[in-house]
Amino acid sequence: MQLTVSQNRTTVDSTWYIGRGKINELTNLVSELKTDLLIFNAELTPSQVRNIENAVKCRVIDRTQLILDIFAGRANSREGKIQVELAQLNYLLPRLTGHGISLSRLGGGIGTRGPGETKLETDRRHIKRKINSLRRQLKEIDKGRSLYRERRERNEVFKIVLVGYTNAGKSTILNMLTSAEVVACDKLFATLDPTTRKLNLTGYGEIILTDTVGFIQDLPHELIAAFKSTFQEVAGADLLLHIVDASDPNRKQQIAVVEQLLREMDASQIPRITVYNKKDLIDNYIIDDVANHIFISAFDPDDREALISFIATHLKQNRRYYTFIIPENRGDLLALIQNRSLSPAKIIYDEEEQAWSVTAELSEKVVTGDLLKYQQE
Numbered sequence: 001m002q003l004t005v006s007q008n009r010t011t012v013d014s015t016w017y018i019g020r021g022k023i024n025e026l027t028n029l030v031s032e033l034k035t036d037l038l039i040f041n042a043e044l045t046p047s048q049v050r051n052i053e054n055a056v057k058c059r060v061i062d063r064t065q066l067i068l069d070i071f072a073g074r075a076n077s078r079e080g081k082i083q084v085e086l087a088q089l090n091y092l093l094p095r096l097t098g099h100g101i102s103l104s105r106l107g108g109g110i111g112t113r114g115p116g117e118t119k120l121e122t123d124r125r126h127i128k129r130k131i132n133s134l135r136r137q138l139k140e141i142d143k144g145r146s147l148y149r150e151r152r153e154r155n156e157v158f159k160i161v162l163v164g165y166t167n168a169g170k171s172t173i174l175n176m177l178t179s180a181e182v183v184a185c186d187k188l189f190a191t192l193d194p195t196t197r198k199l200n201l202t203g204y205g206e207i208i209l210t211d212t213v214g215f216i217q218d219l220p221h222e223l224i225a226a227f228k229s230t231f232q233e234v235a236g237a238d239l240l241l242h243i244v245d246a247s248d249p250n251r252k253q254q255i256a257v258v259e260q261l262l263r264e265m266d267a268s269q270i271p272r273i274t275v276y277n278k279k280d281l282i283d284n285y286i287i288d289d290v291a292n293h294i295f296i297s298a299f300d301p302d303d304r305e306a307l308i309s310f311i312a313t314h315l316k317q318n319r320r321y322y323t324f325i326i327p328e329n330r331g332d333l334l335a336l337i338q339n340r341s342l343s344p345a346k347i348i349y350d351e352e353e354q355a356w357s358v359t360a361e362l363s364e365k366v367v368t369g370d371l372l373k374y375q376q377e
């Protein structure tokens with residue numbers, strides 16, 4: 001049996017978070033219903049958790065711990081498990097306490113310590129060592145991921161990242177576009193690790209799509225720090241697909257949450273397409289004042305082609321014609337232009353100059369590095 005209790009207050013009680021009267025009400029409810037767990041939809045301080053538990057005689061967790069527990073149940077990969085464990089330990093460290101008078105902090109003589117402080121300090125040292133170990137492991141994993149990102153950037157691969165509120169359908173859409181077969185289910189935070197797949201887009205060749213962990217309002221700081229790799233993927237995107245659950249009555253609030261998190265990641269300036277998913281669950285298409293959007297169902301094959309076409313049209317708007325004089329010993333640049341040109345490139349070989357004159361329709365992202373040296377105004 002589940003029961004929800006709420007209270008309207010103008011200020012937060014520093015001792016209990018809720019008022020003393022509501023604490024008494026909860027105490028009676030816990031006793032009457034034989035409750036074994038209280039969940040607060042807020043972030044509680046360690047002292048507030050202790051005070052409430054002592055009053056109601058029941059285990060208490062806050063919103064952050066609930067989210068961490070959900071993440072722990074969803075983590076499958078080595079990286080995901082390390083990230084979640086690191087977040088849990090960072091959350092736990094300031095909440096370590098002794099347990100009663102028997103674990104007194106004062107010993108019986110000068111320079112001595114009670115068993116409580118000894119155990120407390122032992123636990124803290126152990127957790128700090130474990131945190132440092134996990135950070136080193138994540139650093140090694142992130143180093144490999146960074147090398148992979150750098151290789152993609154050197155190859156000028158166009159990168160699209162799927163972002164959105166948790167359970168909006170990002171993984172299902174990735175599967176729809178790329179046959180990725182990643183886990184996609186009607187659960188919060190079903191995806192914890194960035195998942196990257198290839199998609200061949202006519203006129204663009206091979207592009208990269210990356211699925212990311214779902215966002216949520218007031219995402220715990222411990223998770224923001226632990227899931228650094230996800231946010232690096234978002235910040236390095238060329239285009240964002242913002243996936244929105246069109247059937248959710250709170251979608252406007254969810255859109256605002258995602259926009260706020262993108263600003264915090266310095267990713268708000270990245271071009272984006274808003275994809276309203278789950279159109280099969282709504283009667284009317286409601287536009288939330290979003291300019292560049294499309295309505296789809298991730299399970300409709302026709303919508304797959306519609307979304308791909310929409311992406312291609314959007315990318316084409318960011319392209320223009322360039323002219324280059326490419327030396328004959330730079331066949332790599334010639335191949336790059338041919339592979340990334342939206343329309344067939346016009347190529348003329350000048351025997352006297354021993355170079356190719358090339359005119360091609362390209363995105364600004366492609367025209368970097370050595371290509372800039374050979375660009376003609």
